Amino acid sequence: MPELPEIETIRLRLRNGDHESPSIVGRKILSARLFWNRTLAYPTPDEFQNQIQGEIIQDVLRRGKFFVFPLSTKYLLIHLRMSGDLIVEDDSYKVHKHHRLIFSLSDGIRFAFNNPRKFGRVWLLDDPKPILGELGPEPLDPDFTKEDFYGRLHPRRRQLKPLLMDQHFLAGLGNIYTDESLFRARLHPVSLASTLTRLESENLFEAIRDVLRQGILRNGASIDWVYRGGDFQNYFFVYRRTGEPCYRCGTPIKRIIVGQRSTHFCPNCQRLSRD
Ligand SMILES: [Zn+2]
Numbered sequence: 229m230p231e232l233p234e235i236e237t238i239r240l241r242l243r244n245g246d247h248e249s250p251s252i253v254g255r256k257i258l259s260a261r262l263f264w265n266r267t268l269a270y271p272t273p274d275e276f277q278n279q280i281q282g283e284i285i286q287d288v289l290r291r292g293k294f295f296v297f298p299l300s301t302k303y304l305l306i307h308l309r310m311s312g313d314l315i316v317e318d319d320s321y322k323v324h325k326h327h328r329l330i331f332s333l334s335d336g337i338r339f340a341f342n343n344p345r346k347f348g349r350v351w352l353l354d355d356p357k358p359i360l361g362e363l364g365p366e367p368l369d370p371d372f373t374k375e376d377f378y379g380r381l382h383p384r385r386r387q388l389k390p391l392l393m394d395q396h397f398l399a400g401l402g403n404i405y406t407d408e409s410l411f412r413a414r415l416h417p418v419s420l421a422s423t424l425t426r427l428e429s430e431n432l433f434e435a436i437r438d439v440l441r442q443g444i445l446r447n448g449a450s451i452d453w454v455y456r457g458g459d460f461q462n463y464f465f466v467y468r469r470t471g472e473p474c475y476r477c478g479t480p481i482k483r484i485i486v487g488q489r490s491t492h493f494c495p496n497c498q499r500l501s502r503d
Contacts, residue, residue: 232400233443243288249316255333264328292399309347363399389417390487466492
């Protein structure tokens with residue numbers, strides 16, 4: 229599943245344009261074509277098509293793993309979930325079989341939601357708060373401090389792995405970046421959040437920021453989903469390295485299931501505390 233760095237990479241491409249496609253900011257949405265009705269979480273397909281026409285894309289923002297497009301009068305939200313990409317291309321191209329929604333924009337350009345596994349969702353809302361307001365803090369927000377993080381972490385008697393992946397606790401982490409953060413902080417994935425010392429919490433906070441920043445610098449990771457560009461998968465310490473030696477100590481990386489998610493860690497570097 230694309231996580232914060234992959235979403236941020238796509239966001240920057242849409243907002244700023246690149247050598248393959250122009251920016252979509254400032255362009256008018258002439259029409260929308262829906263190829264899979266359940267792509268729309270809200271409103272109905274008819275309402276969506278009527279309401280979106282003529283709206284101008286003001287910016288491309290991100291909140292957690294959501295794309296947020298402020299339009300002239302409304303907000304368009306897109307969540308890729310398991311797979312997918314947002315593609316800007318010439319509107320005369322043959323429609324790709326995994327395009328679920330296409331926006332025809334001004335100047336013969338189109339903006340397509342390509343979603344092979346069909347789990348991705350789109351919302352068109354007057355106010356995005358009912359959905360985005362439920363999300364936890366942005367890990368890279370400069371106003372979010374290590375004290376804030378400890379204050380959220382300490383009261384919770386939950387295992388670190390599922391807690392960090394909980395979007396209400398912290399927005400943007402998924403399986404990959406959680407495993408990589410816990411390795412960097414030398415914390416066992418099933419340690420209870422409430423048992424962490426202040427120093428361990430600070431190390432985890434820094435590890436999360438560090439791994440997300442590195443992921444963004446490498447344009448995310450290209451793995452599992454249709455996604456182009458990133459190469460952070462070549463820099464993983466633990467994720468999908470089961471049985472391979474830990475780069476720090478040489479112990480084989482172990483894979484366990486935590487909260488139904490496969491979890492990778494070094495059993496030597498990431499010891500479970502006794503309490
Ligand atoms: Zn190790």
